[in-house]
Amino acid sequence: MAGCFSASRFFLNTMRPSKNRVYCLASRKLKLSFETKQKADNFLKFNAPEILSEKGKAPVRSYYCQLCCAWHVTSNSSEKSASSLDSRDEKLLDYFIHESGTAKTEMKRLASQIRERMRAIDVAMEMNDLSLARNLLRLSMNDLNLMKHMNPHSFLILRPQRQLSRRLKEIDMIEGK
Numbered sequence: 001m002a003g004c005f006s007a008s009r010f011f012l013n014t015m016r017p018s019k020n021r022v023y024c025l026a027s028r029k030l031k032l033s034f035e036t037k038q039k040a041d042n043f044l045k046f047n048a049p050e051i052l053s054e055k056g057k058a059p060v061r062s063y064y065c066q067l068c069c070a071w072h073v074t075s076n077s078s079e080k081s082a083s084s085l086d087s088r089d090e091k092l093l094d095y096f097i098h099e100s101g102t103a104k105t106e107m108k109r110l111a112s113q114i115r116e117r118m119r120a121i122d123v124a125m126e127m128n129d130l131s132l133a134r135n136l137l138r139l140s141m142n143d144l145n146l147m148k149h150m151n152p153h154s155f156l157i158l159r160p161q162r163q164l165s166r167r168l169k170e171i172d173m174i175e176g177k
């Protein structure tokens with residue numbers, strides 16, 4: 001399999017899958033991940049109805065992800081968008097092969113996204129819009145969790161973690177919690 005290159009093994013190993021979730025660099029989110037198409041299809045068969053009733057949309061097909069070297073499931077039924085996703089993955093794959101330290105690149109992207117949100121949080125707090133500030137904080141915490149999944153020991157996590165929890169305390173204090 002052309003896509004199963006050593007770097008992606010590296011990602012799988014460093015990204016600490018919890019259960020069978022991995023941080024997928026192609027879709028940039030945590031994805032269920034299966035070793036074989038059959039396992040992914042079995043998952044669809046037995047879990048889709050329940051997921052549908054819980055979330056209002058269910059995964060409908062499985063596909064092979066070249067970056068994870070594994071099978072994911074998706075609720076997107078369109079084969080056309082599937083093939084455009086494939087070509088996107090090819091491009092990403094190329095990029096990752098030729099770019100060293102890609103996990104680090106992605107970590108930096110997330111870190112800078114958190115930094116931007118942090119500025120927005122500060123503005124929201126200045127305007128005393130605490131619910132907006134809390135929402136932005138929650139989004140940033142999600143990004144931080146993704147970073148922890150990718151590399152729990154990275155120094156890139158420390159600063160945003162400190163800054164986010166400081167703001168969380170501030171908001172709690174203002175709200176008297």
Ligand SMILES: [Zn+2]
Binds near residue numbers: 024026031066068072
């Ligand atoms: Zn993937």
